[in-house]
Amino acid sequence: MTDKLFQLTTEARNQQTQNLDQLPTEQILKIMNDEDKKVAFAVEEALPQVAKAVELVANALQNGGRLFYFGAGTSGRLGILDAVECPPTFGTAPELVQGVIAGGSSALLEAIEGAEDLPELGRQDVHKYGVSGKDVVLGIAASGRTPYVIGALAEAKERGAKTISLSCNPQAKVSEGVDVAIHVVVGPEVVTGSTRLKAATAQKMVLNMISTVSMIRLGKVYGNLMVNVQATNQKLRERVKRIVMEATGISYAEAERLAEQAGGDARVAILMQKTGLPRAQAVELLTRHGGRIRDAIESENKNR
Incomplete structure (x- = not known):
């Protein structure tokens, strides 16, 4: 695989930045900004595949499954970043x-570069995390050739899990045999081979x-309001009140009262306001509809 490394788009030399170290600071920043503007257009080209991934x-x-991101280095850190943001x-x-x-x-804080060269380590981690046929495994590799990710995807497929690849090269080894292959081709990096730049930005956008x-x-979203937000600090408690206000049109004082009655759950507070139900019944209604607030409201309104 090594002899083909420099054939990759992500490893090519950017013709616009060959004299980068001789340029003034503001010009370097302008070039970086211009290159970053290309990322969103590259992601746009991949939207049909991203949509298929979302459906999976x-x-x-x-249906009771889970989503796993597997990656090495920057790609692995981006997967963890996206995952840990989902609960709050x-x-x-x-x-x-x-x-x-x-x-x-430990690889989150210190680069452990050799780990990515072991496909068997990817297989072992899939086993360690108990991936099953109900789950989805998304392998992230800017180069599209990371052995660790290839091993993880292969093991996941053998276990019956759905598999998705995300790479930044048009021809990617990680895409072989997966259910959905996402290629976001952002072109050569400003600093040659530094895929923490455009490639990482593209990966972050797709994972988002x-x-x-x-x-x-x-x-888990009502309109464009993140009604499932967890009110675990002062900022988020205020956000819950704002969400309740936006969803119902009531005053801050009334939203504060309802949020307190609802135990900080914006969904319950909104249901209480829109249906007139007390907290216990609002919670029961929400549970009955799998946490889908719009379905809960429409169901209650039909029954009246």
Whole structure:
């Protein structure tokens, strides 16, 4: 695989930045900004594949499965970043979306580059995390050739899990045999081979899309309000009140009262306001509809 490394788009030399070290600071920043502007357009080209990935993930989560991100280095850290944001944003259990990085948790703070070269380590981690046929495994590799990720995807497929690849090269080894292959080709980096730049930005954007839209499909967003947000600090407690105000049109004081009665749960507070139900009945109604607040409101209104 080494002899083909420099054939990769992500390893090519950017013709616009060959004299980078001789340029003034502001010009370097302008070049970086111009290159970053290309990322969103590259992601746009991949939207049909991203949509297929969302459908796989949402279906799995709806039916008792989990989403796993497997990656090495920057790619692995991005997967973990997206995973750990799901519980506070969408009120999910920590095990629903999980990020796994080659080399384990210590690789978050210190680069363990050799770990990515071992496909068997990827297989071992899939076994360690108990991946099953109900789950989805998304392998992230900017180069598209990371052995650890290839091993993880192969093991996941053998276990019957759905598999998705995310890479930044048009021809990617990690894409072979997966259910959905996402290629976001952002071109050569400003600093040659530094995929923590455009490639990482593209990966972050796609992961944002997959997790966010999957959660929307699961009913964890009402309108464009993140009603499942967990009120675990002062800022988020204020956000809950604001969400209740936006969803119902009531005053701050009334939203504060309802949020307190609802135990800080924006969904319950909104249901109480829109249906007139007391907290216990609002909670029961929400539970009956799988946490989908819009379905709960429409059901209660039909029964009146």
